[in-house]
Amino acid sequence: MSSQDDGVSRRTFLGAAGGAAVTVGLAGCSGTDDGSDGSDGGDGSDGSDALLRYGRGSHSSTLDFQNSTSGEVAKVTEQIYDTLINFEPGESTLTDGLASDYSLDGQTASLTLKEGVTFHNGEEFTAQDFVATYRRFVDSEYEYYAGDDYVSAYGPFTLGSWIDDIQVDGDYEMTIQLTQTYAPFLRNLAMFAAAVHSEAAIEEFGTDLSENAVGTGPFELDTLDDTNEQIRLTAYDDYWGDGPQVDEVVFVTVGENSTRAQSLASGELDVIDGIGAQSSQQVSNADGVELVRTDGINVGYMAFNITAVEEFQDRRVRQAISHAIDTEAIVEQIYSGFATEASQPLPPNVLGHNDDIDPYEYDPERAQSLLEEAGYGDGFSFELATFQNPRGYNPSPIQTAETVSSNLGEVGIDVEINQQSFSPFLEYTAQGRHDACFLGWYTDNADPDNFAYVLLHPQVDEGELSDGQDWVSFDAEGYNTSNRASWANQEYMDLVEEAQRTTAESDRAALYNEAMRIAHDEAPWVYLDYAEELRGVADRVSGFQIAAISGPYLNLVSLE
Amino acid sequence: MFPKRFVLKRLLLLVPVLLGVATLVFSILHLSPGDPALTIAGERASQEFVERIRADLGLNDPIWVQYIDFLGKVARFNFGESYVINRNTTVREIMANTLPVTLELALYGQLFGVLFGIPLGVLSAVKQDTLTDHATRVGALAGISVPIFWSGPLLILLFAQVLGVLPTSGRISSVYNVAAIRTTGMVTVDTLIAGEWEMFRSAVKHMFLPSIVIGVYSTALISRMMRSSMLEVVRQDYMRTARAKGQGAKITVLKHGFRNALIPVVTIIGIQFGGLLGGAVLTETVFAIGGIGTLLVEAIRVGDYPIVQGTVLTFALLFTLVNLAVDVTYSYLDPRIQQ
Numbered sequence: 094m095s096s097q098d099d100g101v102s103r104r105t106f107l108g109a110a111g112g113a114a115v116t117v118g119l120a121g122c123s124g125t126d127d128g129s130d131g132s133d134g135g136d137g138s139d140g141s142d143a144l145l146r147y148g149r150g151s152h153s154s155t156l157d158f159q160n161s162t163s164g165e166v167a168k169v170t171e172q173i174y175d176t177l178i179n180f181e182p183g184e185s186t187l188t189d190g191l192a193s194d195y196s197l198d199g200q201t202a203s204l205t206l207k208e209g210v211t212f213h214n215g216e217e218f219t220a221q222d223f224v225a226t227y228r229r230f231v232d233s234e235y236e237y238y239a240g241d242d243y244v245s246a247y248g249p250f251t252l253g254s255w256i257d258d259i260q261v262d263g264d265y266e267m268t269i270q271l272t273q274t275y276a277p278f279l280r281n282l283a284m285f286a287a288a289v290h291s292e293a294a295i296e297e298f299g300t301d302l303s304e305n306a307v308g309t310g311p312f313e314l315d316t317l318d319d320t321n322e323q324i325r326l327t328a329y330d331d332y333w334g335d336g337p338q339v340d341e342v343v344f345v346t347v348g349e350n351s352t353r354a355q356s357l358a359s360g361e362l363d364v365i366d367g368i369g370a371q372s373s374q375q376v377s378n379a380d381g382v383e384l385v386r387t388d389g390i391n392v393g394y395m396a397f398n399i400t401a402v403e404e405f406q407d408r409r410v411r412q413a414i415s416h417a418i419d420t421e422a423i424v425e426q427i428y429s430g431f432a433t434e435a436s437q438p439l440p441p442n443v444l445g446h447n448d449d450i451d452p453y454e455y456d457p458e459r460a461q462s463l464l465e466e467a468g469y470g471d472g473f474s475f476e477l478a479t480f481q482n483p484r485g486y487n488p489s490p491i492q493t494a495e496t497v498s499s500n501l502g503e504v505g506i507d508v509e510i511n512q513q514s515f516s517p518f519l520e521y522t523a524q525g526r527h528d529a530c531f532l533g534w535y536t537d538n539a540d541p542d543n544f545a546y547v548l549l550h551p552q553v554d555e556g557e558l559s560d561g562q563d564w565v566s567f568d569a570e571g572y573n574t575s576n577r578a579s580w581a582n583q584e585y586m587d588l589v590e591e592a593q594r595t596t597a598e599s600d601r602a603a604l605y606n607e608a609m610r611i612a613h614d615e616a617p618w619v620y621l622d623y624a625e626e627l628r629g630v631a632d633r634v635s636g637f638q639i640a641a642i643s644g645p646y647l648n649l650v651s652l653e
Numbered sequence: 654m655f656p657k658r659f660v661l662k663r664l665l666l667l668v669p670v671l672l673g674v675a676t677l678v679f680s681i682l683h684l685s686p687g688d689p690a691l692t693i694a695g696e697r698a699s700q701e702f703v704e705r706i707r708a709d710l711g712l713n714d715p716i717w718v719q720y721i722d723f724l725g726k727v728a729r730f731n732f733g734e735s736y737v738i739n740r741n742t743t744v745r746e747i748m749a750n751t752l753p754v755t756l757e758l759a760l761y762g763q764l765f766g767v768l769f770g771i772p773l774g775v776l777s778a779v780k781q782d783t784l785t786d787h788a789t790r791v792g793a794l795a796g797i798s799v800p801i802f803w804s805g806p807l808l809i810l811l812f813a814q815v816l817g818v819l820p821t822s823g824r825i826s827s828v829y830n831v832a833a834i835r836t837t838g839m840v841t842v843d844t845l846i847a848g849e850w851e852m853f854r855s856a857v858k859h860m861f862l863p864s865i866v867i868g869v870y871s872t873a874l875i876s877r878m879m880r881s882s883m884l885e886v887v888r889q890d891y892m893r894t895a896r897a898k899g900q901g902a903k904i905t906v907l908k909h910g911f912r913n914a915l916i917p918v919v920t921i922i923g924i925q926f927g928g929l930l931g932g933a934v935l936t937e938t939v940f941a942i943g944g945i946g947t948l949l950v951e952a953i954r955v956g957d958y959p960i961v962q963g964t965v966l967t968f969a970l971l972f973t974l975v976n977l978a979v980d981v982t983y984s985y986l987d988p989r990i991q992q
Contacts, residue, residue, distance in 0.1 A: 146827050152943065154739035154747075161740065162695040242709045243741055246698035300741065318832035319739065320750040321823070321840075322943045325830055343827045347941040351806065356821045356941075359813050482954070516956040517686035574700065 143340035145634070145650055148353050148362035152322035152346040155303045156314060158288050159230045162245045164535070167285035168366075169324055169344055172647055173213075174288035174308035175334075177204060177223065178279055180643040185390060185442055185539035187283055191218060191309065192267075197279050197596055200257075202269040210333045212291040213306075213313045219264035225292035227252060227259060237295050247286035251537070255281070274594040276601060280538035283643070311337040311648035322346035336648030338636070351375060357382050357629045363652070364634060364645070368627040369488055370429035376629040388442050389626045390641045392435055392544065393486030393533035394618040395477070395497065396577040399564035402528045404473050406564065411616035413463035415453040417504045418497055422455075424622050427489050427496065431627060435620035437609040438544045442641070444598065445541040445605020450613045452620060460504045472505025475528035479510060480518040486533030486624045493531065493621070523574040525567025530577055533621075539642045541605045545589045547573075549612060551581045558583070563615065580617035659984065663977045667970070674969040675727045675962075679720055682958050692956040693736050723962070732963035737955045738948070744963035748945060752967070753838030754824070755944030758936060759929040761864035766871025767922060773872070774879020774918070779906060781884065789876060796873025805866050805939035812862060819858055822941035826855045863940045867933060871925050878921045882914040889913075916986055923979030927972040 153166040158174060160166075179190035189195070194205040210218040228235035230244055231253035255278055258270040271278060281287060294307035306314040311334065312326035324344040328337040345362060347353040354372035356362045358379035368376060368384070376384045397405040397414075404410045420434045434452040439445055464470050479494045480487075487493060491512060498508040513521060522530045536543050551557075551565045552573035558565055558581055565581040567574065585608050592604040613620075630637050636649045690707035691698075707713060711722065726732055732744035739747050777789040812819040824840045825831050831840055834847040841860060844853035886892065887910055895905045934946035945964055952960035 144828060154742065241705050242693075246695050246702055249699065249702065316830055316832045318830075319747070320754060320835070320838055320943075321825070321831060323827060323832070325832075345823065345827045346943060347822050348938055348943075348947070349941065352809065352822045352939065352941055355809060355814060356823075359817065359821050361821055361823075361827070513686070514954060516688075516692050516954075520686065520688045520691050523691065571700075 143652065145339045145342045145364070145647060145652060146345055146362045147342060147645070147647070148345045148347050148356055148365040150346070150348055150350070150353065150367040152319070153324065153344075154317075154319055156306045156317060156324070157300075157303045158285050159226075159239060159244055159248065159290075160300075160303065162247055162286070167643075168645060169326075170285055170288060170306075170308075171310070171644060172312040172326055172342065173306050173310045173314055174285075174290075175210075175310050176283050176285070176288045177206070178283040180283050180539070180640070182638040182644065182646045182649065183387070183640045185642055187279060190283070191223075191289060192282075195279060195282075197276070199596075200271040200274050202271065202278055202282075204267045204269070206265040206267065207333060208265055210309050211331050212294070212309050213329055214291055214294060216291050216293050218289070218291075218309050220261040220267045221264070222292045223267065223289050224259055224261060225295050226288075226290040227256070229290065229295050230286075231256075237299060239300050243300050245286065247284070247537075251281045251284055251286050274596070276593055276596050277538060277540035277542045280540045280543075284538050285643070309333065312342055315341070332648070334648065336650075338649070338651035339647070342647055354379075354629060357631060360631070363631045364637060364650075365629040366627075366645075368629055369483065370431060372629075373429070373431065373627055381632045383630050383632065385628045385630050385637070385639045386431070386625050387639045387641055388433075388440070389485070389624045390440055390442055390536040390539050391486050391534060391624055392438055392440055393432070393484075393531070393621040393624060394435065394438075395529055395531050395621060396522075396618050397529050397616075398525060398527050398577065398579055399617065400566050400579040401525065402475050404467075404469055404475070405529075406562070407467045407469075408615050409463045409467040410469060411619075412453070412614075413460040413467070413504065414501065414506070415616050415619050416456045416463065417460035417506070418453075418500045418619055419455040420452060420619070420621055423493055423496055427492050428622060428624070431488075432486075432622040432624040435622050437613045437620060438549060438618070439541055439605065439609055440544075440623040443536070443539060443541050443544065445545070445592070445602050445609065447606045447609040447613075450609060453616075457500075457503050464504060464506075470505070472507065474507035474509065476509045476511050478518060478522055478527040478530040479512050480515045480531065481512050482515055484533060485535065486622060487531055488624075490531055497619075522577050525574070525577075525579060527577070531621075532577055533624075536642060541601070542589070542593055545605060545608055545612075546593060547575055549576055549578065549580055549617060550586055550589055551576055551579070553581075578617035580615070582611060582615055582617075585611045585615070660977065660981060663980065667973055670973055671727070671966065671969060672724075674966060675724065676720075678962050678965045679723050682961060683716065683719075687956040689736050689956055689958055693740070727962075727966065732959045732966075735957055735960050737957045738952060738960060744959045747948070747960065748963055748967060750838065751943065751945040751948045754942060755930055755933050755937070755946055757839040757841065757860070758863055758867060758933050758942060758944060759926060761860055762867035762871055762929050762933075762936075763922070763926050765864055765868025766875050766925065769868075770872040770875025771879050771918065773876040775883055775906070775911065775914075777876065777880040778883035778887065778914075786880075789880070793873040793877045796869045797877075799869070801866055801870075801935040802939060804869070805862075805936060808862050808866060809939070819862055820855075824856060824859050824942055825852060826859070829855060831856075863936050863942060866939070867929060867936045871922075871929065874925060875918060875921060879914065879918050882917045883910060886910045886914040912986065916983060919979055919982050919986065923975050923982075927968075927975050930968060930971060 151165045153169050155161050155166060156169055158170040176190045177192040178195055179188050181188045191207055192204040193207045196203050206220055229237050229239050230248045232238055255271050255275050256269055257272045260268045291307045298305045304317050311329055311332045313329045315325040315327045317324055326342045328340050347356055350369045350372040353365050354375035357365045373384055376382055397411055399405045424432045424434050436450045436452040437447060477494055479490045494510045498510060501508050534548055553565060553569045553571050557569040563582040564579045567579055588604050588608040592601050595601045626639060626641050628639050633653045634650055636651050638646050638649055690703050690712060693706050694703045734741050734743055735747055773789050777786045780786050809821050813821040829852045834843050836843050836846055840856040844856050892909055895909050933944055934950055937944045937947045949964040
């Protein structure tokens, strides 16, 4: 009986399985038929022509600019939100944003805000919105403070450390008192992290603003789709500025560079970023698309940990190594020419870059003689720490490290490469455990202080410094671990601090020019490269402005 | 008859398995380099900021306190919030978004494997040592040997670039807002339920190449297993008896041989499905389909511990459940196995 029952069940089971298989098989065949008709092959061209499709490598799962330091998040929030001051599209100069007038005089920033600007929820923008946004970011006393474990490091870095008080006079006049004279402050107000939330939205949604983004920008949030890694925005008709000229924007995530380039070439995407050397070839060779490039605002370098390695404490050794490394070959061959050789910490398109300084010339003989002069003619050895994953300023870190190792081997210096993934690498080098390391920097605000002070100033009290030595330990109280070289050159520090307090542009430029001369000659880093920005743009797109900072300015884009 | 005791016993065995996996994951993550607080804070953060985050996360607590806390969370299947990939969102929510993506891909891959692998295996066994058999075996060998990161881009190049008949990447055209009709998270199912035929067509076309790429390996493996299993069965006495009774060759193979030969193949299908869930990573990467495999790899890369813990344990759970399903299927195919 039982056996018979089981027999029936098994038959039913197998029969059902077979039936299902046939059904799915038919579905599969119909899929094939549909697929081969070609009408949807270049998928997407069948859709609305007012939809702009922007392809990139990573999704932004938060759309709250106070919750992230990620550039991917910024790409989307720049469309939804506005800052008080903007970067001119494609330039690093400032222009008005939500503020029609702005100035910095000593420790006081005065701003007049635009009238008649509305948020996507219909509320009118006033100074109170900025105050609420600021307090949500940095003020733990505020009822709607987002919390220590929520806000990004940009809270203190951009605003909190510099703002003492904000006074509001009516709805449209605002005075910000700074803790000290800080020349880059207005540029900090142009950073994506200093954008403005609606006070009403803050009070309604608290820390749940990501899916409820309410800004004053050219596009409104339609859908944040984490499953398909897409973000859809629709045009905001009451936008106060130029555009938008398309009805919809969708940010599409395609992780692989080559797949992304293929999607652009086949018409599935309109604009792509994050293009490496190989995929730039794909874009260049494809019909109907163009590779657009511009100088970036970044620097790639190899930092000497001067405290850790005795040999590095002699600047002749640092200069010798700078001469021994063939940076031209690295830039031309490994980075495929999509970068230029660096000569100093500041890239050429930033105020204070010293045009009179050339990159260290590749000269092994000069390197050898400098080493002999310093008493290290027989060479020595050190460990070079590097991350493994490509970064914009160093697209092939391992290959670069191998080139450095081979170049230095020719002058008797033995380099042991220590490769790590990025997160442990950052920790390792922030603790000063490296002898030397690769790293780089993309600017936050295109201000020279964002390179010169952030990356090469130790930021410790004077008591921590010793006379006659231009380095300081990573263990010093309050040490700025972004200075991976542990360099503490008093003359350089004085110039950079003075430049921070100087608001007249020409005076600042002169101070940084001099600081760059010192940074070049003292060589706390081997200056590797300034990387270019690359985008792939379909021919049907017009008005796309490639920008090294801020943007993309999708409000200016139209489709043919 | 549903084997209740058998299933219950197997379900209870899940507990030590998951505890072991949880302990292993916890240990590996805490022994590996990388500071989660620094990861969260990012490059721009001051030491003070990093310290504040470390304290908030409880990373200054003794390791055993952290372990007990972790086990408590595992018991509730609550892994906390993501550190980096999707800050301040629960891992459960993130996995609910990504798991259907991988499941859909793995299901289609498996269906492809079963639909083609089983008939090919049977055919190969029945026509042993003929040209058909040799061709099937060489094809199977190639299917197992060709890596996805090679076959995927090549197929994209052929079908999307050269022929222009299939899309390059994604699960559905970006023209469509599939999130608006989400019910299961599986794009072909959701579009079907919503009756959006244009969207369904786009979804099928997008899933076609990834399913083939991931399914080819299954097809190859299943056909090889089916062939050898079938060859063994056709030599059995009862097969000879059936033939001696005058039953036709086709009936003998299908009625007596096929079902008996299926048992080891079902095992392979089960194990293979578990493998597909993890193995989908490459396919997901090549075709820009962000499933749970990609999520795990990204979480390991950026040091997002809660996501790593959540996804690994979910994989372990799914794998054991699939194996349980395989065992239950056995008992249907051959009732002696329950004893």
